Amino acid sequence: MLGALANAWRVPDLRQKLLFTAMMIALYRLGAFVPLPGVSEQARESGLQNTNAVTGLFSAFTGGAFNSLSVFALGIMPYITAAIVMQLMTVAIPKLQELSREGETGQQKITQYTRYFTLALAFIQSIAMTLYLSSGAGGVAALAGAGPVDYFLVIVTLTTGVMLTMWLGELISQHGLGNGISLIITAAIISQAPRAIQSLIEGGNVTVIIILGILLLLVVTAIVFVNEGQRRIPITYAKKQVGRRMSQGGTTYLPMKVNMAGVIPIIFASSLMLFPVILGQMAGGGTDSLLGRVAAFFEPGSIPYLIPFAALIIMFTYFYTAVQFNPVEHADNLKKQGGYIPGIRPGEPTALYLNGVLTRLTLFGAIFLAAVATLPYAITGTLNLPPGLFIGGTSILIVVGVSLDFLRQLESQLMMRNYEGFLKKR
Incomplete structure (x- = not known):
């Protein structure tokens, strides 16, 4: 595997794609640390305190951006929801079926509809999150004393964060290597792994750490x-x-x-x-x-x-x-x-x-x-x-699946250039 990575790095085109992909992911992770405008100083320092099923799910898929109240707090989930719904509607609606059969032109129209749907979902979810923060349900009054203008600014910022994340993912798919949206989600999930490992080590229960390590290995293999x-x-x-x-x-x-x-x-x-x-x-x-x-x-x-x-x-x-x-x-x-x-x-x-x-x-x-x-x-x-x-089974499934897909794409690029790839053929 290290030899295949070295071969990929020696190819100028592949090296440029790998660097571009890494740069886009780094920009996304940077946005996860930029706080929302208008939130209180206490909320910026402590973030959301009361974690539950909902906040835990959003935190996992946004790389902690939800709990830290950053501009990318909603992550890419509105786009994923819109893409899945549009894919199902393509099967159910005859007009969309006709567009899907028109090749690249029809696919571009469907992609544009998906973007509009993403914008609508992001706006609705931004309103819901603003109400959630203003109610103090997260354990801290993030928008204490905020006025209508502050609420509007938070809604616009969250919506813009979703669209910017979608744009970064599309740039990776066009000019980088791999599926951009999937890689962004994977980077967000992996970013939470060091914190979980640190919590386990600080707990000092060696038996639990060993059991979790064995279970993780078995789940990944399966x-x-x-x-x-x-x-x-x-x-x-x-x-x-x-x-x-x-x-x-x-x-x-x-x-x-x-x-x-x-x-x-x-x-x-x-x-x-x-x-x-x-x-x-x-x-x-x-x-x-x-x-x-x-x-x-x-x-x-x-x-x-x-x-x-x-x-x-x-x-x-x-x-x-x-x-x-x-x-x-x-x-x-x-x-x-x-x-x-x-x-x-x-x-x-x-x-x-x-x-x-x-x-x-x-x-x-x-x-x-x-x-x-x-x-x-x-x-x-x-x-x-x-x-x-x-780390939940869903997160592991996403990380493993996206990693395999990324390696397959890199493998095909190497084989096209007569380099030995990752997978050994018997």
């Missing part, structure tokens, strides 16, 4: 195994006449990944399960109110929370996989190209076969995602760890 796992369906192409030439046909395979949905089902399920908690906190009144009792019942880590959480992950995994892979469409394409699966008739039988294979693969991938998402809660409760100390 994530790599499942993310890289695929079922290869053999495809045979018959000989056919192309002009005056006879094509020889041949045999290839159709790769079907075990985890086609990635981490998106967990993000969807987390958003839905945190919705009662958010409503309860915004309504106030503690556990005396109806919303407060509902929020307490669905407290993250409790049995009433984990069971529907796992069920939603499994449901969304099937739903999003169906959006990503259409067996009927693949069967039709194979039939048009003269390809067939050995022992399976072309057309509808091929579609039924692919659907059966996809259903079995998705079941395993869905159960795996549910286990990875719920495991941190069980570990936190068993080892009596403070909430948010152990």
Whole structure:
């Protein structure tokens, strides 16, 4: 691996892309330390004190920018939500389907719609966070004594921070290496790891540290195994006449990944399960109110929370996989190209076969995602760890998945230039 990195550094084009990517990530991390205008001096020094499920989730995906009340406090989450919703709407709305089939021009229009949707979501979330800070729910009156102008300035700053983060991510994707949005999220998650490690070391419990290290190694190994796992369906192409030439046909395979949905089902399920908690906190009144009792019942880590959480992950995994892979469409394409699966008739039988294979693969991938998402809660409760100390399964899944994708892109760049890459071919 070190040799491959040295090869990449010796290539001027790759070195420029790596440096540009590092510079954009550094700018994003710098913004995480710039405080919001108008907040009190006490809030700037101490940040949010009362951590809970909602603030812990935002803090993890923003690299601590949420708790420190910085200009990037909302991170990139509005853009992710907008992108996922637009992807689902592309399947459901015929006009967007037509745009997606128009190639690069249609994709640019969809990307523009996603940006507008991101702006709207960022503005709404900025208003919600401003109300949250003004209420003193974070343990400190961050906007004590602030007026309408101060509120407006905070809302505009938070919205601008989201759009600037989105712009940095797009610049990385265009001029750097890897998916910019994914790399920004990964950098934010990794930035919280040293603080968690320091807290464990200061606790002085060597046994807990060893157990967590072993569990982390096992989880990472399992994530790599499942993310890289695929079922290869053999495809045979018959000989056919192309002009005056006879094509020889041949045999290839159709790769079907075990985890086609990635981490998106967990993000969807987390958003839905945190919705009662958010409503309860915004309504106030503690556990005396109806919303407060509902929020307490669905407290993250409790049995009433984990069971529907796992069920939603499994449901969304099937739903999003169906959006990503259409067996009927693949069967039709194979039939048009003269390809067939050995022992399976072309057309509808091929579609039924692919659907059966996809259903079995998705079941395993869905159960795996549910286990990875719920495991941190069980570990936190068993080892009596403070909430948010152990990096969640969702965070590990994102970091490992993005790292593998980054290495694959760097691998392909090296192979194009006749350099030995990271992965050894057998």
